[in-house]
Amino acid sequence: MDENNEKYQQMLSTSLELFAKFGYKKTTVEDVATSINMTKGNLYFYVKNKKDLYEKTIDFALNQWKDFVNDAVNKEKDVVSKFRILAQKSIEYIENNRTVQTILINDPSIFTLSSTEDRFYNTNVSAMNIIKKILEQGIEEKMFFPVDVEHITEYLFSVYIMFLIKSYVKSDNSSLKKMFSEGLELTIRGLLLK
Amino acid sequence: MDENNEKYQQMLSTSLELFAKFGYKKTTVEDVATSINMTKGNLYFYVKNKKDLYEKTIDFALNQWKDFVNDAVNKEKDVVSKFRILAQKSIEYIENNRTVQTILINDPSIFTLSSTEDRFYNTNVSAMNIIKKILEQGIEEKMFFPVDVEHITEYLFSVYIMFLIKSYVKSDNSSLKKMFSEGLELTIRGLLLK
DNA sequence: CCATTGAACAAATCATTTAAATGTTCAGGA
DNA sequence: TCCTGAACATTTAAATGATTTGTTCAATGG
Structure with missing residues (x-):
């Protein structure tokens, strides 16, 4: 097929x-x-069965999301801009997509914070690769501190998932945007050399 | 009573x-x-009832945890040491406390990532105050970047909760310690001035 | 008055049954 | 390869009654 x-x-x-x-x-x-x-x-x-239909469906949705972000990131050249666009577009997509929001609210376990039991492992790995490539470019260009790419990628992805959970799985929006942007600036300062 | x-x-x-x-x-x-x-x-x-017994019990456990960390932090003077001890002791306590680990595994919603529905709001607020006081001291002493204290406190507490979820609610331990320490260094670089 | 008892009562849970709805397979056909 | 429809398997829902567990409260003693 x-x-x-x-x-x-x-x-x-x-x-x-x-x-x-x-x-x-x-x-x-x-x-x-x-x-x-x-x-x-x-x-x-x-x-194969209903569960398989569901997982293929979610995977389909997550890939659309990932592609949207990836396309936006690839339009940028500067590594810091890439990082900012990555954060911005990831949030923008879900903010404008009521369907995926509802899916996340109905099934919080889609973002499980656990890679071992992750039903969407492959898709999440390719999402993490967006982060990873930005980090590698930043270090290569002497813009970023030479961080441990694997672990910082995992760290940043987990922080991102945490934000999604706080935003959509739970509907806790009090000053969350401010917290997101402040956290982003803290992270960028931690990444930058000098 | x-x-x-x-x-x-x-x-x-x-x-x-x-x-x-x-x-x-x-x-x-x-x-x-x-x-x-x-x-x-x-x-x-x-x-009042069984639920009340349960919540008073969890609150009791969380307060013991908080007191352990707070006592350790107060023994330090240097603000960066305080921050490191905060991170270290928070993890150390739960690592050595099988009982609280089990409680967290049985009831993941104790750490809900959502402050609006937080049953242990008061206790968590006083836990966040430990972070907040360190940030304020760091800024006061011109050691830390003048961050938005409220939002960065919330941010760091959420990142900490995320680690707890990854460590104990889910049993995902593959290189998690490395991820924790790398994330900690990134954060400290983001906090430090110069 | 504070802390406690024990019995009465209310509410929730569990095991079991049965009917209906839904998920899955598969021989056969376009 | 893609599709049909009917047969079959599995899950769910509702109903029942027995049992356990949660909650209240009048009475009691330190």
Whole structure:
């Protein structure tokens, strides 16, 4: 089966909306199938089971997010700008995407803060690679302190996940934006040489 | 009722062990009462209900933790040493306390990353005050960059909670210590002037 | 008055059953 | 390769009653 199959993409896109609207339990495989004029039997040609459908759907959503950020970062040249754009666009995407917000609220375990039980490991690894490449560029260009790239990447990604949890999983927004920007400046000062 | 009442302290100490051993549901108020030669009716002289008993118990545990860290910090004079000791002792305490570890694993929501629904708000505020006082001293002594104290305090506390979640709520220990120390150095560089 | 008892009562939990809904498989066909 | 539809397997929901557990409170003694 071709991963770029149109029907397959349509299925993921539709099931994303349904899972967001009704949650995992209330969304039936029949709901998803009929929404795209498919029988539920046929849906099993594309996925192993309901859980697999769900995970492929979330993975699809996370990849869209990652691509959006990656494209924006690649438009910048200066390494500090890249870092700022990375932070800004990551937040901007979710702020403007009610569907993904709802998904995160319904299923906080998507961002589990634990890589060993991470169902979206591959996608998160490629998201972390965006950070990693910026750090490497910064160190290469003598702009950044020569940090331990692997561990600081993991650290920054975890801090980012923490913000997402505080913002969307819990709806704690009191002065969170200020905390985010102050934390960002602290981090940039910690990264910069001199 | 006196909060420093010996029977009351004994009750909290005993129920901490029982809640750690059996979890909230499997621990009955009668278990707690009989463990300290009390009838369950009498226990209601000290607490409103089972939930109240649980929260007073956790609060008791968190305060012991906080006091341990605070005492260690107050032995230092240099502001950077204070900051390092704060980080070190916070982790050391939980590393050596199997009981509190188990409590955290059984009830991840104790560290909720959300201050609005925080059942232990007062205790966490006084924990944050330890950070806040160090930041203020550092800025006063011209050692630290003049950061926004309120928001950076909240930021650092959240990062700390994130580490606790990664360490104890989830059992993800692969290179976590390295990540912690690298993140700590990054933060200290971000705090220091010059 | 403070701390305690024990019995009565209210509420939650558990085990079990049964019906309905939903998830999954698969032989066969376009 | 992609799809159908019916058969089958599994999960969920609701209902019931028994049992445990949580909570209240009048009475009691230090």
